[in-house]
Amino acid sequence: MISESPSPAINAICVCHNFPPRLPVHEVRTSWLTLENTGSRTWEPRTCKVAVLLDGSPLIALELPHSVVRGARVTLHGVFRVTNVVGAHELGVRVSDDNVGDLEPQSATPLRAVVDVVERAATETARLRDRVLETHARCWLPCDGVSWSSDGSIYPNFARDARGCRLTDVEGRQFVDYLMGWGCALLGYSNERIVTAIADALHSGAILTLTHHLMPEVADLLCEMFPLAEAVTFGKNGSDVCTAAVRLARAHTGRPVVLFCGYHGWQDWYVERFGLASAGVPERPDPLLFQFQPNNLAQVRQLLQDHRGRVAAIMLEPAGVLESFQGPAKDADPAFLHEVIELAHREGSLVIFDEIMTGFRYPGGSVQHATAARPDLTCLGKALSGGMPLSALIGRRDIFNSAIGRISYEPTFKGEAYSLAAAREALTIYKEQDVAARIWSIGNGLRKRLNRLCADCGVAAEVIGPPFRMLLAFAEPDGRRRALMRTLIQQELFKMGILTTQNLLLPSIAHDDAALDATERAFDHALRILTEAMEGERFAAYLEIPPLPA
Ligand SMILES: Cc1ncc(COP(=O)(O)O)c(C=O)c1O
Numbered sequence: 001m002i003s004e005s006p007s008p009a010i011n012a013i014c015v016c017h018n019f020p021p022r023l024p025v026h027e028v029r030t031s032w033l034t035l036e037n038t039g040s041r042t043w044e045p046r047t048c049k050v051a052v053l054l055d056g057s058p059l060i061a062l063e064l065p066h067s068v069v070r071g072a073r074v075t076l077h078g079v080f081r082v083t084n085v086v087g088a089h090e091l092g093v094r095v096s097d098d099n100v101g102d103l104e105p106q107s108a109t110p111l112r113a114v115v116d117v118v119e120r121a122a123t124e125t126a127r128l129r130d131r132v133l134e135t136h137a138r139c140w141l142p143c144d145g146v147s148w149s150s151d152g153s154i155y156p157n158f159a160r161d162a163r164g165c166r167l168t169d170v171e172g173r174q175f176v177d178y179l180m181g182w183g184c185a186l187l188g189y190s191n192e193r194i195v196t197a198i199a200d201a202l203h204s205g206a207i208l209t210l211t212h213h214l215m216p217e218v219a220d221l222l223c224e225m226f227p228l229a230e231a232v233t234f235g236k237n238g239s240d241v242c243t244a245a246v247r248l249a250r251a252h253t254g255r256p257v258v259l260f261c262g263y264h265g266w267q268d269w270y271v272e273r274f275g276l277a278s279a280g281v282p283e284r285p286d287p288l289l290f291q292f293q294p295n296n297l298a299q300v301r302q303l304l305q306d307h308r309g310r311v312a313a314i315m316l317e318p319a320g321v322l323e324s325f326q327g328p329a330k331d332a333d334p335a336f337l338h339e340v341i342e343l344a345h346r347e348g349s350l351v352i353f354d355e356i357m358t359g360f361r362y363p364g365g366s367v368q369h370a371t372a373a374r375p376d377l378t379c380l381g382k383a384l385s386g387g388m389p390l391s392a393l394i395g396r397r398d399i400f401n402s403a404i405g406r407i408s409y410e411p412t413f414k415g416e417a418y419s420l421a422a423a424r425e426a427l428t429i430y431k432e433q434d435v436a437a438r439i440w441s442i443g444n445g446l447r448k449r450l451n452r453l454c455a456d457c458g459v460a461a462e463v464i465g466p467p468f469r470m471l472l473a474f475a476e477p478d479g480r481r482r483a484l485m486r487t488l489i490q491q492e493l494f495k496m497g498i499l500t501t502q503n504l505l506l507p508s509i510a511h512d513d514a515a516l517d518a519t520e521r522a523f524d525h526a527l528r529i530l531t532e533a534m535e536g537e538r539f540a541a542y543l544e545i546p547p548l549p550a
Contacts, residue, residue: 007070009104011039012095014111015073016541019091020150024120026084028129028145031060032540033093034075035068035110043068047099050076053092054083065480075484075540077547079144083117091115123147124170128158142494142501143545153495155545162189164510167499175499176515176522180508183357183469186383186439187429188510194386197425198418206416214420221427222394225365228374231400233393234414238356238381239265241393242315244409245377246270248393249313249350251403256288257310259303262317264354264379294321295333300340304347313377314344315352318367320469325502325549326482327473329465332362337373350399356381356391360426361468363436386426388419435509436468442507442516443467449520457527463505472503472523483550484539489526491545496522502548 017033031052037043045064052059062076083089091114096107125147132139143155158170165188167177180186187194201214219232235241242264250256264270271279272289290307292299294316304311319332344351353375355366360383364370368378377395384390429435447463447470454461460475472489476482489503498519533542 007038007040008108009039009041009100010095010097010106011108012036012110013038014093016538017093017111017113018150018540018543019111019113019115021114022116022118023082024148025082025086025117027082027120027126027148028079029082029148030077030079030144030146030544030546031062032075032077032543033062033111034073034537034540035093035095036073037068037070039108040070041097041100042070043074043095043097044099048095048097051094051096052078052080053090053094055090056092058094059091073537075480075537077540077543079146079546086117086119088114088116123154125154125157128170142499143491146545149495149544151495155491155494156499164188164190165508165512165515173497175494175497176511176518178498178500178505178507178519180506181387183382183506185387185510186360186435186508187386187426188508189387191386191429191510193425193429194388194422197421198388201418201421204417206418207413208415208417212415212417212420214417214424215415218392218420218423218427221424221431222380222392225427225431226378226394227368228376228396229378229394230397231395231404233400233404233409234420235381235391235393235411236389236413236416236419237265238354238379238391239267239270240411240414241379241381241391242354242356243267243269244393244407245352245379245395246313246315247407247409248377248395248399248403249315249352251406252399253312253348253350255310255312255349257290257307258288258312259290259292259300259307259314260316261292261294262315262321262354264315264317292316294323294328294330295336297336297339300343304343304349308347311344311347311349313350313352314340315354316340317354317357318371318373319358319362320466322465322469322471325471325473325486327464327471329469329471331466332358332367332371334371334373337367337371341373341375350376352377352379354379357469359383360430361436361439362466363440365430365436384426385419385423386429388422390416390419390423438509439507440467442509442511443470443505446470446505446507446511446516446519449516450523453520453523453527457524457531459527459530468506470505472505479550483547484543485530485534487545487548488530488533488539488542489523490548491543492526492529493522494545496525498522 012035015034050062060078060080062078068074093111100106129145156169160168160170167175223229268281277283322329341351358367359380381391444467450463463470464473533539
């Protein structure tokens with residue numbers, strides 16, 4: 001009888017990895033590998049260590065995301081710097097376990113690969129990336145600084161300029177952009193009419209001692225365009241006016257609590273959501289901010305009841321809030337909005353619509369136009385001034401009159417003339433043209449094309465969200481696998497000249513047929529690569545960029 005010899009406690013095979021035969025000197029690289037536990041012990045993240053070795057010495061430690069039982073596989077990643085010593089080097093992977101007794105080997109080496117580290121002229125992207133990594137903490141680097149692809153392409157990291165829906169990076173590569181300046185360039189980058197309006201204003205200084213005449217002119221336009229706008233104040237960021245709205249509501253009602261739904265910026269009152277102390281804001285004993293889910297009336301009712309007499313405002317993004325990168329992203333529910341306003345007013349609370357994203361994108365120009373739901377205050381930003389930095393708080397005059405002087409809102413830059421000139425032109429365009437209808441039509445067309453591609457490729461995914469803010473969501477129950485899928489799609493879209501993150505799609509009116517055709521080709525390519533990687537779970541062999549958050 002042949003008896004099977006017991007497997008060692010620590011053993012592993014490398015199912016696949018992304019170490020290429022050649023690497024440029026000193027590049028930033030994400031290593032991806034899939035290991036199978038072929039030993040007799042379960043790998044526990046606490047005691048089991050996986051390391052990438054360079055010439056036998058540890059280069060980076062890779063974290064196990066979960067326990068890995070015998071026979072199971074795990075996909076790991078880590079970002080490292082390629083050595084600056086040119087020549088052949090041995091990259092290896094070692095699995096070790098602190099808890100294995102002295103009598104047994106405590107580690108296994110499932111992979112050894114020789115890589116040639118070669119000289120390569122530094123790209124502008126790599127030069128800027130190194131500067132940013134040293135000096136600028138919160139710069140968005142789409143691939144955490146990874147710029148080099150094994151196939152010779154360069155991932156986008158820094159912009160040179162942008163026109164229409166196309167952004168050119170510092171390497172001269174052109175990308176069809178689906179983030180559009182984080183939603184500001186609804187009219188396209190460098191829109192001719194906006195550029196002319198700014199150019200015409202350049203003869204004067206930007207920040208003047210006296211209020212520039214453009215400020216009341218833009219305020220008048222807003223009052224004309226928004227039914228309940230009787231008073232207006234301006235800011236630079238969306239966060240400025242979100243904070244001003246909350247202060248105004250608290251000062252007007254004399255109440256502290258805010259119920260909210262959606263994203264309302266980065267300032268102190270709102271980061272309570274993420275934990276004050278961790279965000280660097282002094283903790284306080286009693287929470288003042290309470291979240292409800294989109295269109296969930298029962299939750300709003302309950303919160304109003306729980307905080308009776310203390311709610312200053314209900315603040316919400318009225319449509320398309322992304323609850324996660326997997327959705328849902330519900331469209332506006334007019335009955336919900338009307339009911340919220342009714343409930344709030346019955347309780348003596350105000351309603352603030354944050355239309356920073358929906359403003360000028362939603363049919364009729366805003367959710368309040370489309371649904372006839374009338375908030376007390378409204379925040380606008382993003383597309384308000386055709387891509388220039390300007391935000392506005394508009395609302396009922398009596399609220400402004402009662403409290404605007406008390407909320408200490410006096411930003412130096414709020415009257416900056418070039419952005420006001422751009423806003424006057426942008427608002428004129430929004431009055432003349434049905435921009436939102438075009439966004440809806442472009443978005444719906446894109447949704448149809450991408451859903452058809454997914455069906456053709458056999459990938460269980462669909463485009464979700466209202467047409468002004470959509471994303472491709474995978475019907476994959478495993479969150480870790482879903483993150484690998486999203487990351488691979490993003491990587492391949494970059495290579496095909498599409499700029500997005502998390503498959504987010506914010507169309508602008510500058511997305512022309514050529515751009516949409518290019519988008520379809522890029523998704524076709526990305527979905528095909530995805531199906532290849534999914535066969536046999538070979539993601540690690542295809543991935544090069546760091547994982548997107550799950
Ligand atoms: C709905 C909404 N509100 C507020 C903000 C904050 O605006 P800003 O980043 O201009 O401060 C954003 C920004 O993305 C937003 O989408």
